[in-house]
Amino acid sequence: MPTLMGCIADDFTGATDLAGLLARSGIKVSLRIGVPETAPVDTAAFEVIALKSRTAPVAEAVADTRAALDWLKTAGATRFFWKYCSTFDSTAEGNIGPVAEALMQELGTDQTIYCPAFPENGRSIFMGNLFVGQQPLAESPMKDHPLTPMRDSNLMRLLAPQVTRPVGLADRLTVAKGAEALRDKLAALKADGVAHVVVDAVADEDLGIIADACRDMVLMTGGSAVAMPLPQLYIADGLLAADADGVTAPHLAADTVLLSGSCSVMTRAQVAAYQSTGAPSFRLDPLALAKDGPGAALDWLAAQNLKTKPLIYATADPAEVKAAQEQLGVAKAGALVEDVLAACATAARDKGARRFVVAGGETSGAVTKALGVTQLTIGAEIAPGVPWTFCQSGGHDIALTLKSGNFGAETFFADALINLETT
């Protein structure tokens, strides 16, 4: 079956999140890191392309998105989804609005919706204002984000300077009346020339109504959650077969390595919980890495039996991270850790590891790059937003899970390994 929906995400973990939610339907979802260099062959019903465009210059973000769109069209996609962060991370220039307008122009459509709501994760929209938990966006920690500080909570006001055509709102009162009322509202706004419609959603039921009303739109935009009902709707519409292309995990050797470069509160608890199971672990110290290089870590790894599922981690508490950053600089400390974890990933693969658990968004980027992974098929979900993925590295089938920051429960590492055994 050719691709039905093509999705473009503005960063890698956002793409994984979207792919995981779509895959809950059991329909095959494939994730590509960057625009593939080769023409599409054997594509999945849902294709997600992860770009790195959230904070790129506008022209670059638009050009990359156009290239992704061309590839997805060639794959056969007839519906498209532009995925950005559920906190609408953007600057006064973009990139959410300019990318959406470029996609609308390429697809010849006059209207799209904007719905970053993700109620399960505390992101809701009411009267066009975005809330993070109980706080308006501009009062949440996002107000101090280093790259995209969000100083206004009103999505219409945020979007208007980013686009050339009129912005409007379909509010919760309309959404609560159901899909038909929402479709009528969108049509009325279109008749008034409104191209960009922010749509309120405070609960999962709202997202179901929005997806239902917008299922025939050539382009939808939003966070991952509003896309989640689409596979079932497309099955109901006869566009997909219910049992289309389900994913079966390949048979893989049990040799495993766990790599953690995240220092988030949850990852620290996860590392401690995994160590308490008695699994072997090796701690990376950026100061020692700067002085002595990665040899000690690689030697330790070489001496391990990978069936014992060893963990290599740089995960540390804020005081240790600060001490390393003060001596080495933030970027150098981060790069030293990422480089050694990437080197450990390839060394483990060459030693026979076929199952990889990776913690940390940037760390995941470094590890997938080192493993030469460009395409991942989404498997079972371990925790909300964190699926197993199956891919190829160095000519071998491998299973890889990539967990960013605070995702997963305290037992995530053990949960992941058990989940792979049982699916």
Ligand code: ADP
């Ligand atoms: P998260 O998803 O939790 O944000 P990331 O991998 O994206 O995790 O970011 C963590 C960053 O911190 C990486 O660049 C990593 O290399 C760096 N890092 C990890 N451990 C340390 C440490 N002990 N000292 C300094 N920097 C570290």
